[in-house]
Amino acid sequence: MNNSLKLVSQALETVIASVVHDESVLQQFFSHDYQQYVDDKVLNFRQFVSHMQTLKQHSLQRQLRIIACAAAQQTVFTRHRVAVTHDDGQVSEFEVMAQFELRDGKICRCHELTRQIFGPEQHRDLGSR
Secondary structure (H helix, E strand, C coil), X not given: CCHHHHHHHHHHHHHHHCCCCCHHHHHHHEXXXXXXXXCCEEEEHHHHHHHHHHHHHCEEEEEEXXXXXXXXXXXXXXXXXXXXXXXXXXXXEEEEEEEEEEECCEEEEEEEEEEEEECCHHHCCCCCC
């Protein structure tokens, strides 16, 4: 497994599955000028931090399953699923296809497509909320 792929896999596992929101953990993996393109929105690093905080506040548990991944130099592609137990006890599952770009050992950009596979309609926007 190349270093870029290791970094992205570790970032996904650490950031998504962790119960606690900790900005310092995000700073370990994501550059200060990080940009995320998702659901017709563009998030900068501060907005991404806020997005992750919102996810943690409104979910009890998140389980990640990486289905496929590929890497070339500083670019990593993943197809992964995230099962979410929401704070109201309902469960959703999302499929995510993402292209991560790395620079200086950190993720600096992500182009992401997220779709809800099942779950309540009110949680459909969880990928960009």
